[in-house]
Amino acid sequence: MLVRHIVETLSLEVLAGDDLLDQEAEGGYAADLLSCVMAGAEAGDVWITLQTHANIVAVASLLGIVAIIVAEGAPVPEETLAKAAQQDMIVLSCAEPVYETIAQLVKLGL
Secondary structure, three states: OEHHHHHHHHOOEEEEOOOOOOOEOOEEEEOOOHHHHHHHOOOOEEEEEOOOOOHHHHHHHHHOOOEEEEOOOOOOOHHHHHHHHHHOOEEEEOOOOHHHHHHHHHHHOO
16 A cells, blocks of 8 residues: 555645655554564564654664654654655644554555
C-alpha cells in the first residue's frame, strides 16, 4: 500500500518527506522504546510512536522503515524534521492515539 494512500485515508499531516509518499508500505510496528523497534520492526514498515526526538529518524533509516507516524499530535522538534529531510525519511502526524491509529491501519489492510 502506498504511503500516500495511508496519508489521504487517515488524514495525516505530512511533516517531512512529502515528495516520498509514493513508497510502498508493507507492514506496521508500534513501540516507543528504540531498542524494541530495532528488535521488532522490519524494512518496509510504518512505525507508530509517541517519540519525537531525532533518534527516531536514525533508527528508522537504519532499519529501512518507510515512514514514522507520530501519534496524539505530539509536537515534533525542528531538529527531528531537519534530520528526516537529510535522511529522506517520511514523518507524519496524526491527532489520534496510538491504538486508534493502529486500528485504522488494520482496517486499511496494512
